[in-house]
Each structure stands twice: as structure tokens, then as C-alpha cells.
Amino acid sequence: MEKAITRMAEGIGLERPRGLSAEDFERLVPEHQRRIHRVLMSVTRDTDLAETLTQECFIRAYRCRERYRGEASVETWLLRIAVNLAIDHRKSARHTFWERMRVWRRGQEGGVSARDEADPGTSVEETLVTRESAREVWEAAGGLPTRQRIVFSLRFGEEMSLEEIAETAQMEVGTVKAHLYRAIGALRKRLGERRP
Amino acid sequence: MNENHLTDDELAGVVVGAPSRRASDHLASCESCRTEESRMRSELKGFSEEYARQGERPEVFWAKQRAAVHARIERRRTVLWRLTWSTAAAATIMLGYLHFRSPASQPAPVVQDADQALLLDVERSLRRPVPAALEPAMILAAEIDRMASIEQVNEKGETQ
Numbered sequence: 083m084e085k086a087i088t089r090m091a092e093g094i095g096l097e098r099p100r101g102l103s104a105e106d107f108e109r110l111v112p113e114h115q116r117r118i119h120r121v122l123m124s125v126t127r128d129t130d131l132a133e134t135l136t137q138e139c140f141i142r143a144y145r146c147r148e149r150y151r152g153e154a155s156v157e158t159w160l161l162r163i164a165v166n167l168a169i170d171h172r173k174s175a176r177h178t179f180w181e182r183m184r185v186w187r188r189g190q191e192g193g194v195s196a197r198d199e200a201d202p203g204t205s206v207e208e209t210l211v212t213r214e215s216a217r218e219v220w221e222a223a224g225g226l227p228t229r230q231r232i233v234f235s236l237r238f239g240e241e242m243s244l245e246e247i248a249e250t251a252q253m254e255v256g257t258v259k260a261h262l263y264r265a266i267g268a269l270r271k272r273l274g275e276r277r278p
Numbered sequence: 279m280n281e282n283h284l285t286d287d288e289l290a291g292v293v294v295g296a297p298s299r300r301a302s303d304h305l306a307s308c309e310s311c312r313t314e315e316s317r318m319r320s321e322l323k324g325f326s327e328e329y330a331r332q333g334e335r336p337e338v339f340w341a342k343q344r345a346a347v348h349a350r351i352e353r354r355r356t357v358l359w360r361l362t363w364s365t366a367a368a369a370t371i372m373l374g375y376l377h378f379r380s381p382a383s384q385p386a387p388v389v390q391d392a393d394q395a396l397l398l399d400v401e402r403s404l405r406r407p408v409p410a411a412l413e414p415a416m417i418l419a420a421e422i423d424r425m426a427s428i429e430q431v432n433e434k435g436e437t438q
Contacts, residue, residue: 111344119343120333133343140347141354216324220332223325237294238322239329244296259296266290266318273321 102147102156111140114157117240118164124235125168127224135171139164154249161250165232172228222272223265230265233258284311293318 102110118139123132142163143150150159223234229251236247244262248255284292288301292315297305305311403409408416 111347112340115340115343116333116335119335120329123332124329136343137347137350141350144351144354212324213328215321216328216331219321219325220328235329238325241326244294259291259294262294263287263290266293267286269321270286270318 102150104147107144107147110143110156110160114160115140117157118160121161121232121235121240122164122168124223124239125165125228125232126171131171135164135167139167142167158246158250161236162252165251168232169228218273219269222269225272226265226268230261230268233261234265237262283308284314289315289318293322 115136119132119136122135122139123129126132126135139160143160146163150156154162223231226234232251233247233253236242236250237244242250244255244258247253247258251258253261282304284301284304288298288304289311291297292301292305305315406413
């Protein structure tokens with residue numbers, strides 16, 4: 083019976099009633115690495131850090147794979163690990179130092195990175211304007227507090243439902259809404275200030 | 279025109295997908311709030327597009343990342359494997375040592391042997407005509423007696 087349940091669960095996805103085998107885990111990385119990296123990129127705004135934390139997320143998941151009980155989907159479970167890693171990292175004093183260094187370096191570079199420059203191949207003005215506007219929103223969202231940024235990224239980047247976000251970020255749905263409202267309010271304010 | 283425009287939270291509720299009834303009713307009749315809602319949706323769409331763009335990486339990047347994760351897992355497995363084996367080896371050596379060491383140095387039989395020896399010694403002492411400590415004196419006395427008897431024999435011979 084248990085084998086049948088396991089087989090059924092494996093047929094649907096990777097969920098198993100108890101723990102994840104090493105073979106299951108092999109499949110997790112290629113299946114979820116892009117999403118985990120995207121979320122961490124949006125939360126940390128640092129390419130190297132996002133990559134390091136993505137790796138760390140899978141290593142931590144591997145260590146805890148026996149404890150996975152299938153109460154949440156594998157994706158939610160992984161995202162929860164990623165979100166916790168980002169929060170822990172944010173809290174650490176070491177991060178504060180590197181954050182300051184990065185801000186200082188950006189200031190030295192004039193606040194514009196290579197990625198911020200327009201694509202050389204783009205010739206349509208409208209596309210450029212849309213891209214510029216999208217980048218403005220992205221940059222404005224980067225200034226949100228960590229938890230608001232996490233919730234905002236999961237809602238509007240990953241298009242997750244409020245319940246899924248609540249499960250991932252381990253918050254009440256009401257708290258998720260409150261974070262989103264505050265984030266949207268702050269964004270509107272920042273974007274309003276930038277508008278001519 | 280409706281003067282009671284939507285508050286920031288009401289408008290946020292609309293774009294988040296949890297609009298209040300008042301917000302829904304108001305939007306149906308207020309052009310200004312609809313424009314604001316539309317602008318907000320467009321900005322959020324922009325965020326979503328940029329979000330996806332920022333996460334784009336070449337396939338090589340993902341392959342490298344997978345390789346790095348696997349390498350770290352393998353390293354961890356190896357360390358755990360070595361740790362298990364070295365612990366097992368240490369435990370085996372310890373058990374072996376304790377097993378082979380114990381018969382040679384068992385204290386109980388030694389005590390038993392000593393007791394046995396003492397008892398034998400006491401028994402032997404009891405069987406002796408004199409205590410062991412007086413044995414030299416007894417030999418000396420026997421020698422004196424022997425010498426005295428020889429002298430007596432000699433004296434008898436001279437007188438006859």
C-alpha cells in the first residue's frame with residue numbers, strides 16, 4: 083500500500099510520504115534551480131550571492147531530505163529554505179559589511195552597471211521605454227525591506243497565490259497581505275517621485 | 279464623478295487579487311481610479327518582465343551550478359563515509375584490545391592463587407616439627423648434639 087502511494091506521489095511530482103531519496107534529490111536540482119535562483123536574485127540583488135545561496139539551498143535540502151514529510155510541495159519546501167537563507171544572510175553582520183562595500187562600489191561606478199545599459203540590438207524606442215520603466219520598478223522594489231521584497235517577488239515575480247506565499251514565508255495570509263500593501267504603497271510613492 | 283476615490287490599500291487589494299466590495303463597485307464607476315489601477319498593473323507587469331530577465335542565464339551557467347551542487351554533495355558523502363568507517367575501525371580496535379587484554383590481567387584469579395598459596399604455606403608450617411623461622415636454630419642444636427656425642431665416644435675410648 084505504502085509503495086503504491088509512493089509510486090502515485092512520484093508519478094505526480096517528487097513528493098513522497100516520508101523523506102526524499104538520493105535519487106529523487108538528483109532530479110530536484112535541474113527542476114527547481116532556475117526558480118530558486120530567480121527568487122534569490124530578486125531578494126538579494128547580487129548575482130554572486132544569489133548563486134551561492136542557490137547552491138546552499140540545495141545542500142541544505144539534501145541534508146534535511148530525510149525530514150521532508152510532504153506536507154508542502156517540494157517547490158514550496160525549497161523556496162522556504164531559500165527564503166530563510168536570504169533572511170539569515172541579511173541578518174548577518176558579515177553581510178552588512180559586504181552590502182556597504184557594494185553600495186560604495188556602485189557609487190564609485192556612477193550607479194550604473196553594465197547590465198543597466200540598454201541592449202545594443204534594440205532599436206525600437208517603445209521597447210526601450212517599456213524596458214526602462216520595467217527596470218525602474220525593479221530597482222524601486224530593490225529598496226523594499228527584505229520581507230516585503232520576498233513577498234512582493236513571490237507574488238508578482240513568481241505569481242504565487244497569497245496562500246502559497248503564506249506557506250513559503252511561514253506567515254499568516256493577513257501578514258502577507260499587509261506586507262504586499264505596504265510594498266505597493268512604498269513603490270507607488272517612489273515611482274511617483276521619479277515621474278516628471 | 280465619484281469623489282470617494284480608492285485608498286492606497288484598497289487599490290493594492292485590487293492588484294493583489296483581494297479587492298473589497300467597495301473597491302470593485304467604485305472601480306466600475308470611477309474612470310480616474312481605473313486609470314490608476316491600470317497604471318499600477320502596467321508597472322507590476324514591468325516588474326514581472328524585469329524579474330524574469332534578471333533570472334535569465336545561459337545553459338552553461340545552470341550546468342555549472344548543478345555540477346557544483348553535486349560536487350559538494352559528493353564531498354559530504356565521502357566525508358560521512360570516511361567518518362563512519364574510521365569510527366567503526368576505532369570501535370573494533372578498542373573492543374579487540376579490551377577482549378585480548380582482559381584474561382592476562384584478571385585480578386580475581388591472582389587473589390585466588392595468593393590465597394591458595396598462603397593456605398598451602400600454613401599447612402606446610404603446621405606439618406613441620408618446628409616453625410620455619412626456628413629451623414636454623416634446630417640445625418645448630420642438632421650439630422651441637424652430634425659433636426657432643428662424638429666427644430663422649432672419644433672420651434670413653436681414651437679411658438678404656
